[in-house]
Amino acid sequence: MDIVIVYKYRALSLIYTKDIQIAELLWRSAISYFLDYLAFLLGGFLLSLSLLFKSKFELIYSHDTGNAGLIGALLSVLFRKPLIVHIHGDKFKEISLRGINLLRRLHLAYEAIIEYIVLRKASLILFASKHILSEYSRRYAKYARKFKHLPVGIKLSNLVKSxxxxxxxxxxxxxxxxxxxxxxxxxxxxxxxxxxxxxxxxxxxxxxxxxxxxxxxxxxxxxxxxxxxxxxxxxxxxxxxxxxxxxxxxxxxxxxxxxxxxxxxxxxxxxxxxxxxxxxxxxxxxxxxxxxxxxxxxxxxxxxxxxxxxxxxxxxxxxxxxxxxxxxxEKYDISVIALKLLKLFNLFSS
CATH class of the missing domain: 3.40.50.2000 (Glycogen Phosphorylase B;)
Incomplete structure (x- = not known):
């Protein structure tokens, strides 16, 4: 089975105040901030699109419900393939910890809209954390039947000792x-x-x-x-x-x-x-x-x-x-998690 992975491999750059506990996105950085966000969305979508047109695939696996999840949802609709989303954390809490001004509220609203679209379209939503799974089950009860706990796999072998x-x-x-x-x-x-x-x-x-x-x-x-x-x-x-x-x-x-x-x-x-x-x-x-x-x-x-x-x-x-x-x-090594993930993929492959 061929798997196309759409993965958000970078973090947005924010500008913070001196206060160690409060971080605000300043208005003067808003244009570059949202241009960066838009560039990832469009660039990631076009790159994924070009790869998928050249490939035979059976499902799309996307990390988190932000722009990467939105790209996965758009591709899922376009190619009529199932979408599996893997959620790592509660992005709304992390954004809130960085301060709540008007720009941050707009960011939260944007993320909420995207998340609703992704959760609605996804065939399966995996959660790396049991606590986040519990939070989402309360927040989105009507989608809870799609939710499942599965940690992210990590390569834990060959640890250096010296x-x-x-x-x-x-x-x-x-x-x-x-x-x-x-x-x-x-x-x-x-x-x-x-x-x-x-x-x-x-x-x-x-x-x-x-x-x-x-x-x-x-x-x-x-x-x-x-x-x-x-x-x-x-x-x-x-x-x-x-x-x-x-x-x-x-x-x-x-x-x-x-x-x-x-x-x-x-x-x-x-x-x-x-x-x-x-x-x-x-x-x-x-x-x-x-x-x-x-x-x-x-x-x-x-x-x-x-x-x-x-x-x-x-x-x-x-x-x-x-x-x-x-x-x-036995809980988190990539060799263990990969097998569990492939079993789930097989359930949704044609």
Whole structure:
């Protein structure tokens, strides 16, 4: 069976205010913002169209209910093929966390219209998170019969183990007595990295020896760098930017921290678990569903600096102890998920 995948492989660029908790799209950036949005919609549709005219296919598989989902819905109508949509997170909550001004309200309204079109047209809607599935079942009860839970598959094999090798590669020189704390992901308002920096500032005042490694890019990077300097921890933080192989970063850290206010399906968290790392993370439903019953996990209120601090102290005491890796392979490895996905595809193929 041939499968055509329409996938939204990029994020929109937003402009944020200095406030670490509030992010607003400014009017002066509106034209470039929506031109970028329109360019993806038209470009993605035309590219997919050209590929489909040259191919024999039986269904369309699209990620999320935004422009990628809309492209999938349009192609589904045009070619009269079934559409399967895979939803990662609650985009409305994430957009709201970035601030609510007039432009943001327009964005939310646009996304709501697109989502309605996609959900109505889709033959099957998959959810990476059980919590998001539950939220959508309440929000769109009449489409609940189409809903099914299926995590996103991740390649969890071949994890790198040599800490020293990776530290040299990224030019990070650290004393062996420091606790290496790591974050991997986008640098955006909903990721709530300000609370982590504030907690580390308190730890430094207490004489705690640490170094924070941040892998990822985003519109809040300049703000976070400025914040690290104002808190006098800039020498204790390394911003590595975009890193293609996150497993190499995981190999060098002792404690993985995920302070998000909102998550869909946190891929980096799954990889950190597969790497056997101690995890300090927000106590939100999407994360609790994944780590329930596991050891070396410390959950905190994402708005509490003191709780983040205490979790890091607690987990740092385990850094030199040997523990088996968390058993996440049978649930999330790409080889397992791909088989489940293909079984679902076969149900809708002609």
């Amino acid at each position: 800490k020293e090798k990776e530290r040299k590669k990224y030019k990070i020189k650290l004393p062996s007595d420091r606790v290496i704390i790591g974050y991997i992901g986008r640098l955006e308002a909903e990721k709530n990295l300000g609370v982590l920096l504030k907690a580390l500032s308190l730890l430094k005042d207490d004489g705690f020896k640490f170094h924070l490694v941040i892998a990822g890019t985003g519109t809040l990077k300049p703000t976070l760098e400025e914040m690290a300097s104002s808190l006098s921890i800039h020498d204790n933080v390394s911003f590595l930017g975009y890193v293609r192989d996150v497993k190499r970063i995981l190999s060098m850290i002792d404690v993985f921290v995920l302070p998000s206010l909102s998550e869909g399906f946190p891929l980096a968290l799954i990889e950190a678990l597969a790497s056997g790392k101690a995890i300090a993370a927000s106590s939100i439903p999407q994360i609790r569903d994944i780590v329930r019953g596991m050891n070396r996990i410390c959950l905190f209120n994402p708005r509490s600096v003191s709780e983040v601090k205490e979790c890091i102290i607690k987990l740092s005491k385990l850094k030199d102890k040997a523990y088996p890796r968390h058993n996440v392979f």
